[in-house]
Each structure stands twice: as C-alpha cells, then as structure tokens.
Amino acid sequence: MTPTMQDLLLQAFWETLVMVGASAAIAVACGLPLALLLQVTGPGGLRPMPWLQRPLGLLVNALRSTPFIILMVAIVPFTRLVAGTSIGTGAAIVPLALAATAFLARLFENALREVDAGVVEAARAMGASRWQIVTKVLVPEALPGLIAAVTVALVSLVGFSAMAGAIGGGGLGDLGIRFGYQRFMPEVMASVVLILIILVQGLQSLGDWLVRRLSHR
Template sequence: MWLTPAMQDLLLDAANETALMVLAAAGIAIAAGLPLALLLQATAPDGIARHAAVNRVLGVVVNAIRSVPFIILMVAIVPFTRAVAGSSIGTTAAIVPLAIAATAFIVRLFETALRDVDRGLVEAAQAMGATRLQIVTHVLVPEAAPGLVAAITVTLVSLVGYSAMAGAVGGGGLGDLGIRFGYQRFMPEVMAIVVVLLVLVVQGMQTLGDALVRRISRK
C-alpha cells in the first residue's frame, strides 16, 4: 500500500525534526568545539601557551565523553537534559545529548586540523611579534580552514546517525518514525523511505562539504 497523505505529513514533520536536531546540535558543537580545540592545541607541549595540566585534564574529559556510546550517554544525562530542556523526551530534549556527543567528537577533529598547520608559519608569526590571539586568528584558523570544514562535514554526517538513534528513545525525527511505523507496525515502505531519505541527506552533506574543502584549499 502506498503512503497516505497523513503518512506523507508525518514523514515531512519527521524530516524537519531531524534537520532541527542535526543543525542545532552541530551549531552548538562548532561554537563550543573550536575554542576547546584551540585550547587543547595551544596548551600542548609544542603549543603557543604550553600548560600540561590544562591540556591533560581537558583531554581526559573529551576522551571520556567520546568513549561513552551515544545511547548510553542519552540515558546517563537524563537529569541534566530535563534540567536544560524541561523534558527528557522529544526533539528539543534530544538536542542536549546530541550537542554534548558532537562537541566531544568535533574537538578532536578540529585539534587534528589545527595540529597539521605548518609549525614554521606559527614560528614566523611569533618572530614578527604577533600576539597569541593574532596567531590564532591570522595563522592557525585560516591555515586549518580546509581541515575544519572537513571536520564539520564528518560531524554533520555522524549527527544524522545519532539523531536516528535518538528516535529509538523518543527523540523524534526520521529514526523514531522508522521504528514506530516501519518496524513496530510492519510498514516496510515507510522504513524504506526513511532509509532512502537518510542516505540522500548524508550524500548531500558529504558532497557539499567536499566541494567547500576543495574551494577553500584552492584559495
């Protein structure tokens, strides 16, 4: 049986919920992750503001969050999610664990991109009397831009998968729709459409991200 108008509306609503979860969580992760990655890089043994204790503590926290499977993380921080979002169920509530998981994920990707910047450029800037802030804003971030964009792309793709998992515990979105109707109500056509939509979204994000990386690299 083909999809009814009501089911089409449900699919559209679920797609919008997935987009909200992914984009909101990604925005938070980028906003929090870049400063944290810069701090990790700056306080590293070869950084511009070496500080072993800060580097070690921050690294341990990031690694600890990354090591927890997303489903477990969602359940473990339910009290925090409820305090922030007012509920532990729904699209808005799902953004909280998604943002935390994505932040820990993107910090390491950003750090890798920043570490790949030619050390000679940093030393040249220091020799010319540049401040730490100037080194960050005029050397590290611009030179690492292709890697940063690639990191954002990978994070967005990962968040699509995380958002589908969030649907398993009441997070809403395409994952929730696929489970409730495609699996529990034995509607394979719904499951097939959900899978196709997720694949198209991921492919679109990856293609756009790769194109942006190529364009920035040429510049």
C-alpha cells in the same frame, strides 16, 4: 484530519534537520574554542600548560568513548534541567550537542596540528601576539581541515539523530521505529532509509565542495 504518511515523513525530516542543525551549531561554537585550548596548551603549543591540557583531554576522551545511546540515558537529569523534558526533538539536541562537541574538539585539534609550524614561527618572529597567531594564522590555515571535520560530524549527527528516535527523540529514526518496525510497514522503513541516505550524501558532497574551494584559495 489524520495526517498522511507523506505529512509524517515531512515532519520527521524537519525534526531531523532541526536536531542536526542545532546540535552542530552548538558543537562548533563549543568545540572550536575547546580544540584551540587543547592545541595552545598542549606540548609544543603557544603556551604549554599540561596541568590544564591533560584533564581537558581526558574529559573529551571520556565523552567520545561513551556510546551515544548510553550517553543519552546517562544525562537524562541534565537534559531535563536544560530542556525541561527528556523526550522530543528539543531534548534530543542536548545529548547530540554534547557528543558532537567532544567529537569535533578532537577533529578540530587534529586539523590545527596540521598547520605548518614554519608559518606559526614566522608569525612569532614578526611579533604577532598569541591571539593574533590563533585568529590570523592557526584558524585560517586550518580552515579546510575544520570544514572537513564539520562535514564528518554532520554525517555522524544524522546517524545519532536516528538513534535518538529509539527513546522518543523524534525525527526520522522515531518514525522508522514506530511505523516501519513496530507496525510492520516496510515501505515506511525504506522511505526513512532512502531519505537518510540522500541527506548524508548531500551533506558530504557540500562539505567536500567547500573543502576543495578553500584549499585552492
């Protein structure tokens, strides 16, 4: 039985959720330790190590400055190695996660830098170890900023996932290109755009609500 357009939209929406959710989870898991390392080893950090912090910063900046569509094409061999293919939803997660990790690392680092230095010094004066300062002071105090950073990253990932459809990444972007653009079906393109707007608005509203809740704890 030929799938209806509604079925195709639902399938594409699910693929987009999988791409955004999986890549965001990987980016948070990798980006937060990277941000903590950049913060702790940076000037004025708990343990300044410029020989480590500078190369890491350059690598993160290089990934952030590479346009996503170019990054997707440039790492096709790596994507094949990890996902076994260079097309489809699973393959798109690899460049999405890589781009989001670099993006989030910098946003997380900025959030960590905004933690009051007096709080860190007070913890040091009470004999807290570096690990205790990181886990019990830096991360908890920066949590609203960290959540705000994740929200920004999720919204960006929705846009990146739609871009991934340009080279067979699946999801709403792929559906919009194949049917809305190539088959001249403006109603499909309008539906895709509407779903993306609703998705972004929902993610932004949820993130803003969480930040407000955490800021008043």
